[in-house]
Amino acid sequence: MLMIFIYFFVFLFFLIFDFMPLLHSKYKGVAIFYSCIFSLSFIMIVLTGLSVNIPNPNDFIENIVNLFIR
């Protein structure tokens, strides 16, 4: 829970001081991409903080490597 709490403030900081100026600029495409990746990161951190198992890219990569090499 402490992890979620700490990261919440980090995300809040970036939301106010990095995302808001972007939102008011002409770069709408960047703002959409920003919000998607930003939300994804936050969701991943919340789920990790709650000890929920998230699909790990390493397992997927390992399966592919095993398919070809071993």
Place this chain on the structure above:
Amino acid sequence: MRNEKISASQAYFLIMTYVIGTSLSITDYSVALENTWLSMLIALIYATPLVIIYGSIMNKFPDMELFQIMEFLFGKIIGKVLSFLYTFYFLHLGSISIRNITEYIQVVSFPETPQYFSALFIGLLAIYVIKSGIEVLTRVNKFLFPLLIAVTILTFIMGIPKSNLSNLLPFLYYGWKPVLEDSFTHLAFPFAETVVFLSLLNIVSEKKKSSKIFLLGIYGGGIILLNVIIRNIVILGFPNLAASTFPSYYAVSLVDVGTFIRGIELIVSINIIVAGFIKISVCLYGACLGICRIFSFDDYKWITVPMGLLMIALSFILYENTMHMFEWVNVYKFYAIPFQIVFPLIIFIFGFFRKDKSKSKDSQ
């Protein structure tokens, strides 16, 4: 899009630090044992033609970076698909590096401190430095690089009284097979990881010097790593070396001069964290630039924050524990083959023919 310039010396110092990067902390000694130094040397020989190919790609297209070259050679669709793969690779490599450093910090220094705490600070620092621009990173690196060299040389010299040269023996007791196998691992991690610099060297002010920059970078970094490996082997020896999780730290912790110089393992930790931070920052830069090219954004600095935060978030879920991290190197060396060898080779061949075509057009 970018109006940044770095000098050739800044570029090869950056490659040197990048090569040292996280390899300082997680070099694998369990395959080649006493001959790990030899496998590192062979890996350096393997890496030579590879980085010459990287350099030749950059020399052929001096004003383009990797993502632009791929779009130019393979067209928009295939180019963007390859760009996406490379972007994922750089992002993943950055996450792996963050995790290597946070595992190191937790195991040797702060066992009670959760990894998300150290990951946050390293990640924020990388975000800040890339948001400030790649020139800032190269200047920071040029300032910190003498420290890395000084610490490596100092610990090597101070470790001489504790060294036992017989730890380097027996030489090739199990033959060449484990040495060659291990050298392949060293090639994938760290030498061929310099592929990320294909997205960076187009901003070097001295054009057509990329091969030289790559070679100087990997040889400089390789010599430092070789120095570290020999130091660890002669001080710790086997089986102590195989039993320690982070040998550099434990080897230097044994070093003391008289009764007044002790605890110098802390400066080794600083070395590892600084070099790791540079590596993470370069990976973050590559990933941000890739996204900019895929989605045709104007400036990579706008997306540094979300990409950096994603890198941090990804680092939490990569490994279950420290042992899993070490074992995954055996998967990584195969996973990295397409990005480090296959795709650059294809780009090099296609680039070679594309240039010939343009030449023939000019002559007509």
